Amino acid sequence: MVIDREDTAGTALLLAAAPVGKGRLIDAAGVLPALAAVPPGALTGTAAATLVELADPLDPQTVLTRLRAAVAASGPLSVYIAGQLHLDHRQRLPHLALARTSPSTLRYTALPWHWIAGELKLRRPGTTTVVVDLVADEQTWQQLATDPGLLALCHGVRVYGRVGPPPGRRALASPDYLKAYAAVWRSGARPPLAALHEQVVAQSAPDRALVFAADFPPAQAPAPAAPSSAVPPVHVPAVPAPPAPGTTAATAAVPSARQEPGRTAGDTTAPPPTGDTTAxxxxxxxxxxxxxxxxxxxxxxxxxxxxxxxxxxxxxxxxxxxxxxxxxxxxxxxxxxxxxxxxxxxxxxxxxxxxxxxxxxxxxxxxxxxxxxxxxxxxxxxxxxxxxxxxxxxxxxxxxxxxxxxxxxxxxxxxxxxxxxxxxxxxxx
The missing domain is CATH 1.25.40.10 (Tetratricopeptide repeat domain)
Structure with a gap:
């Protein structure tokens, strides 16, 4: 569904996924409690927002269905992705590994990156932001070094984040980039996303990471440096940031300000009134x-x-x-x-x-x-x-x-x- 209008309410989709077992390279779901503790509006930069979480989903079709629902939302959309990338052996295209993904089942159990790009291109330019905290296996990392455009999305989508190399043997990467975002937002600060990205990269991006800064192709991560004078400095608290007591990674929804009189928030499943299915x-x-x-x-x-x-x-x-x-x-x-x-x-x-x-x-x-x-x-x-x-x-x-x-x-x-x-x-x- 093509989005052609913008409302005050936004939508945030949090996707954290990695294989279960020895194929896991990153503790992707570890960032969800921290992000879930953030007011939903902070994730989208809007006064109100709907928050949808996908923690270690099993089926790429389930992810696609939820992504389509988010894409169809009328207000600003922010997609946060933590996970790991692999290439399929036939077409050499990047895939986001899901909970059941293994090397032999990658093409059937992982989410193709071009599915994400294909859905986001339906939105009006300037209404969508994607923030990624990813690691790549060795094969994918080598391919990205020569062709970073493999992860290109589409015109009009702002992209921030990092892709890191595979961790050492028996090591597990941590989504510290996104945890730093959550720590800032939980402190009550609401800096512009570009400023927040710059500060977080200086703190959490490894030397070899590929860094996304709104436009493709990504650049090699710079050495930590003082922020640009064009934006005010932002204090980034240390990470990891544990969730507030009693907080769980549950889906939260904040109703849109635009709501028909007499209807409850989200009550849109009923067929047209008076039994007229053509209305x-x-x-x-x-x-x-x-x-x-x-x-x-x-x-x-x-x-x-x-x-x-x-x-x-x-x-x-x-x-x-x-x-x-x-x-x-x-x-x-x-x-x-x-x-x-x-x-x-x-x-x-x-x-x-x-x-x-x-x-x-x-x-x-x-x-x-x-x-x-x-x-x-x-x-x-x-x-x-x-x-x-x-x-x-x-x-x-x-x-x-x-x-x-x-x-x-x-x-x-x-x-x-x-x-x-x-x-x-x-x-x-």
Missing amino acids: PPPTGADPLPSILAAAESGRHEEAAAAAAAWEQHAHRTHGSGSAQALHWLEVRADLARLARDPAASCRLWMAAAEARLARGQTLDAPDVEGAVDRAHHQWERLSDPEAARALAPALIALRRRVPGRQRAALQVLQRRLERWHDTGEGVMR
């Missing part, structure tokens, strides 16, 4: 977070009805082939997955892939491949033979056009369908 859905706070909350609490029909209403509104307002309509189509596909309706999810993801191709995206575009992969995955979860048989021809035709990264995916699909026909068994194994 514009209610306005107010961004609907996606509360739609997802409804789905996650088991109110799947309510969530699906609200998403369908917003999709119809996007069709009427922006056109059937618009990015806004496509956004809500993909939301509906993921809601069907959450509702454990793989047949509906498969149909919707196939429709999303076709819609992206109709918009001129190429057959190997990551978003197209991703939609087809998700449709295929949902088809494999079907236990109803009739539903599987009905969806198979369209999925096979789509797979022939979009083979995706898994080059044998079409053959696997066909063999599974043939085996099912021969044995009369269900699709699930």
Whole structure:
């Protein structure tokens, strides 16, 4: 959904992720208590804000869904990322490792960096800030040394942060850069982000770190020096900064100042009033977070009805082939997955892939491949033979056009369908 207006309320997404076990290079989630203890508005530079936390998520699709919800918010957006980077072996593209990521499963269990870039490009320039505190494995670090543009996001997104080299053997890096941010904010200071970044880099960036300062490519970290005279000095307390007593890393939400009379904050999941599904859905706070909350609490029909209403509104307002309509189509596909309706999810993801191709995206575009992969995955979860048989021809035709990264995916699909026909068994194994 393209953001074309700015409200006083902001949104902050805190993502801290690293593999569980010996593959972990950084204690990424260790920064969340400190950041969660900061008033949400300090994270976004606004009077009020919605704060969403993702601590060691397991599934890249879950992260993508939450990122899309944050991107769809109308006010300023700040994304804070702590974690570790790896390259996939086939395309040599950077991925953010998640809790289940291992070297052999990277391409399926980690979050591709270009997914983040692809979502953020939908926002209006100047409304988005990304702050990163990352480490890279040795292979990724060597690649970044020659091509730091690997982590480029998109025009109009302010980027601050650091990427450090891998820690020593059996060592675990600490997200001290972001902890220093939190320490300043908890002291009550609210310096401009550029000034805060400069002071924190002088304190916490290792000599070999790549440093981001609003624009790409990142520069080699300078030796600690006095701050520029263009900005006032900012006192940075020592880190680490423990959270306040009783504080937990829980999600907090501050309602937007723009709210309809008679509606509670975040109450946007209901379908349009008077039973007219063609009427514009209610306005107010961004609907996606509360739609997802409804789905996650088991109110799947309510969530699906609200998403369908917003999709119809996007069709009427922006056109059937618009990015806004496509956004809500993909939301509906993921809601069907959450509702454990793989047949509906498969149909919707196939429709999303076709819609992206109709918009001129190429057959190997990551978003197209991703939609087809998700449709295929949902088809494999079907236990109803009739539903599987009905969806198979369209999925096979789509797979022939979009083979995706898994080059044998079409053959696997066909063999599974043939085996099912021969044995009369269900699709699930």
